[in-house]
Amino acid sequence: xxxxxxxxxxxxMCPYRLVLEHVTSRWGVLILIxxxxxxxxxSELRRAIGGYGxxxxxxxxxxxxxxxxxxxxxxxxxxxxxxxxxxxxLTELGREAAExxxxxxxxxxxxxxxxxxxxxxxxxxxxRT
Amino acid sequence: xxxxxxxxxxxxMCPYRLVLEHVTSRWGVLILIxxxxxxxxxSELRRAIGGYGxxxxxxxxxxxxxxxxxxxxxxxxxxxxxxxxxxxxLTELGREAAExxxxxxxxxxxxxxxxxxxxxxxxxxxxRT
DNA sequence: CGGCATCCACACAGATACTG
DNA sequence: CAGTATCTGTGTGGATGCCG
Numbered sequence: 001x002x003x004x005x006x007x008x009x010x011x012x013m014c015p016y017r018l019v020l021e022h023v024t025s026r027w028g029v030l031i032l033i034x035x036x037x038x039x040x041x042x043s044e045l046r047r048a049i050g051g052y053g054x055x056x057x058x059x060x061x062x063x064x065x066x067x068x069x070x071x072x073x074x075x076x077x078x079x080x081x082x083x084x085x086x087x088x089x090l091t092e093l094g095r096e097a098a099e100x101x102x103x104x105x106x107x108x109x110x111x112x113x114x115x116x117x118x119x120x121x122x123x124x125x126x127x128r129t
Numbered sequence: 130x131x132x133x134x135x136x137x138x139x140x141x142m143c144p145y146r147l148v149l150e151h152v153t154s155r156w157g158v159l160i161l162i163x164x165x166x167x168x169x170x171x172s173e174l175r176r177a178i179g180g181y182g183x184x185x186x187x188x189x190x191x192x193x194x195x196x197x198x199x200x201x202x203x204x205x206x207x208x209x210x211x212x213x214x215x216x217x218x219l220t221e222l223g224r225e226a227a228e229x230x231x232x233x234x235x236x237x238x239x240x241x242x243x244x245x246x247x248x249x250x251x252x253x254x255x256x257r258t
Numbered sequence: 259c260g261g262c263a264t265c266c267a268c269a270c271a272g273a274t275a276c277t278g
Numbered sequence: 279c280a281g282t283a284t285c286t287g288t289g290t291g292g293a294t295g296c297c298g
Contacts, residue, residue, distance in 0.1 A: 170259085170260090171259075171260055171261080172259070172260080187260085187261075188261095188262085191260085191261065191262080207260085211259090212259045212260085213259050213260050213261080214259075214260085215259085215260060215261085
């Protein structure tokens with residue numbers, strides 16, 4: 001049921017942190033962003049997320065989607081056809097969350113260069129033993 | 130060096146995801162939000178974050194702060210006095226990130242009730258075996 | 259006080275095999 | 279295709295103890 005490094009001792013944490021950690025979880029972030037664009041099928045999501053670097057395992061994708069569905073952020077539409085077809089989309093609640101997350105992603109993209117410069121400066125200083 | 134569940138195979142990931150995961154990391158989120166309010170000393174941070182539920186271990190706080198400092202988001206001001214005093218604050222870059230993160234936190238607080246209702250509905254349906 | 263070093267449990271992530 | 283089930287390595291995160 002855990003979706004990230006987050007859920008250890010789930011019941012010991014306040015709901016606030018729990019929701020926050022689902023949304024900010026490793027794959028949760030990327031899923032929300034992808035779905036903000038448009039609904040995706042299971043393997044579409046898998047491929048889309050793989051595009052950013054290393055992909056999600058099928059298992060983690062399933063787990064994260066289930067957590068997000070349970071939280072009411074993602075809607076799962078399973079059509080009873082053969083072969084199976086399942087579409088994932090954002091609920092209204094999920095759209096709101098995803099927009100916040102996108103804010104972060106956009107910021108990251110814009111400022112990544114500065115972050116990398118900061119890192120080089122930091123490493124430079126530290127390396128002078 | 131890893132700050133969350135994120136950093137496995139760090140070099141295999143694009144910088145974009147790396148930065149995003151630092152910022153959205155378990156403790157990174159809470160640290161940024163705390164520091165947005167005002168600068169904190171090390172143990173102030175520890176206590177402040179503990180207030181939200183289960184606290185940070187000293188080790189994780191150190192690790193996360195170092196990662197954020199390296200990324201140029203957090204400024205570390207160590208005064209050479211006895212007993213030691215270290216103040217952490219946001220850089221301009223960090224303030225921008227923190228504001229995005231706060232957006233998420235605010236949303237979470239506002240919508241938490243809806244999420245919990247969604248969860249109950251979900252569990253209710255699932256429990257009818 | 260503010261760390262760093264070490265040890266360890268556990269749950270996360272991946273691989274694989276199987277099902278509807 | 280879209281999962282479920284199971285097994286396993288290993289990284290994360292916590293606890294403890296020491297240092298400046």
